[in-house]
Amino acid sequence: MAGVAVAGCAPSTSTEDSGKDEKTGTVRVWLFKEVGNAPKQRVVDGVVERFEKKHKGVTVDVRYIPIDSRAERIKGAFNDRGSAPDVIEYGNTDTAGYVADGGLADVSEEFKSWPAADDIDATAKKSVTYDGRTYGAPLFVGVRALYYRTDVFEELGLKPPKTLGQLTETARQIRKERPKLYGLAVGGAYTYGAMPFIWAKGGDLADERGGEYAAALDSPEAKKGIKAYTDLLDDSNCPPARCSQWGGNETVEAFAGGRAGMAIAGDFNRQAMEDGEVKGDYGVVPLPGEKSGEIAPAFAGGNNVGVLKSSSHRTLAVELMKELAGKRAQEELFDAMGFLPTFTDTRRKVAEREPFVKPFVETLDAGTEFVPVSPAWGEIDASLVLPGMFQEIAGGKKNVDAAAEDAAKKMDKVYVK
Numbered sequence: 001m002a003g004v005a006v007a008g009c010a011p012s013t014s015t016e017d018s019g020k021d022e023k024t025g026t027v028r029v030w031l032f033k034e035v036g037n038a039p040k041q042r043v044v045d046g047v048v049e050r051f052e053k054k055h056k057g058v059t060v061d062v063r064y065i066p067i068d069s070r071a072e073r074i075k076g077a078f079n080d081r082g083s084a085p086d087v088i089e090y091g092n093t094d095t096a097g098y099v100a101d102g103g104l105a106d107v108s109e110e111f112k113s114w115p116a117a118d119d120i121d122a123t124a125k126k127s128v129t130y131d132g133r134t135y136g137a138p139l140f141v142g143v144r145a146l147y148y149r150t151d152v153f154e155e156l157g158l159k160p161p162k163t164l165g166q167l168t169e170t171a172r173q174i175r176k177e178r179p180k181l182y183g184l185a186v187g188g189a190y191t192y193g194a195m196p197f198i199w200a201k202g203g204d205l206a207d208e209r210g211g212e213y214a215a216a217l218d219s220p221e222a223k224k225g226i227k228a229y230t231d232l233l234d235d236s237n238c239p240p241a242r243c244s245q246w247g248g249n250e251t252v253e254a255f256a257g258g259r260a261g262m263a264i265a266g267d268f269n270r271q272a273m274e275d276g277e278v279k280g281d282y283g284v285v286p287l288p289g290e291k292s293g294e295i296a297p298a299f300a301g302g303n304n305v306g307v308l309k310s311s312s313h314r315t316l317a318v319e320l321m322k323e324l325a326g327k328r329a330q331e332e333l334f335d336a337m338g339f340l341p342t343f344t345d346t347r348r349k350v351a352e353r354e355p356f357v358k359p360f361v362e363t364l365d366a367g368t369e370f371v372p373v374s375p376a377w378g379e380i381d382a383s384l385v386l387p388g389m390f391q392e393i394a395g396g397k398k399n400v401d402a403a404a405e406d407a408a409k410k411m412d413k414v415y416v417k
Contacts, residue, residue, distance in 0.1 A: 039336035136306030140339035187246025198225030
């Protein structure tokens with residue numbers, strides 16, 4: 001799941017339509033190489049075999065590219081049509097940037113006529129949409145929920161929290177009664193763990209008006225969420241001297257290593273828990289919202305599959321895109337890699353046979369959120385605007401009002417470029 005929730009910096013290039021639509025020959029595909037890629041490759045090999053049987057005279061050439069160098073590889077593909085693939089896998093926060101740079105083909109009409117598209121959840125559809133047009137198909141989705149130590153909760157007579165307020169109280173109680181543990185592992189650089197607090201309080205990262213974005217971090221609602229999260233970066237839960245520098249990986253490692261009572265982590269982090277000290281002693285529930293019975297909106301991470309604008313096999317490439325991201329392939333990818341399907345009916349189907357994913361499916365069904373679909377988001381994310389804000393508050397350098405207002409100004413400078 002290394003492609004989940006990773007915002008890429010889109011290459012500043014421009015690619016023109018090839019003007020060709022060949023119906024035979026080689027269709028080239030670039031997919032991300034996962035840690036332990038063999039199961040994914042077996043699923044893809046099956047898709048390719050079925051596709052080639054249906055299309056005589058067509059060969060599919062699949063290459064797996066390292067995720068950490070994808071920006072450079074894709075930039076090269078946008079610049080050099082001769083070496084470019086026809087189909088690519090890309091992080092779902094990269095859509096707007098890649099479209100703005102002329103790299104992805106508009107597949108709106110084909111997507112609209114695809115029967116399976118009706119069953120794709122709304123946030124996943126949003127992740128392939130820019131300026132009202134569609135530029136790919138969602139491949140899988142990943143969300144975060146609340147992991148908790150069942151042994152610690154039993155020893156202390158605790159129950160999973162029902163509200164964000166109870167979450168803070170529970171975290172502080174764990175820290176007080178078990179001083180060697182962090183109550184809830186949080187991090188000043190854990191952007192995607194912090195976002196649900198902002199959304200749960202009714203805030204947002206940015207507002208859209210007429211296709212233009214303006215920062216919303218300085219709204220009263222957003223500031224309530226920022227305060228709720230940064231209040232946890234405190235000696236009574238997770239000391240800022242250590243935790244303010246943590247990102248998502250460090251919070252997962254703290255929980256998996258038996259050093260925290262709770263953590264906000266993804267369905268894609270399960271193996272880390274199974275390999276860690278907490279194996280057999282943890283449970284998962286949706287991250288609670290503001291009121292009892294509510295689920296805090298989670299960021300819907302994941303990857304998409306799209307067709308390059310430069311492809312000389314457009315029709316074949318679009319059909320292959322739909323096969324790679326179709327219901328059968330998504331179900332097989334879940335079984336092989338644990339990737340959650342973007343189709344709501346397929347997701348419910350896999351949840352019935354794998355109870356572990358039910359809290360994550362409940363989170364998705366409750367409604368998720370997404371980052372601003374703007375080419376500017378990649379720069380804002382890479383500039384660490386949100387982590388900088390959380391860390392300034394945790395370190396006592398600024399109060400919530402000042403830090404939020406300064407962060408909003410930094411975002412707006414990027415949006416108006």
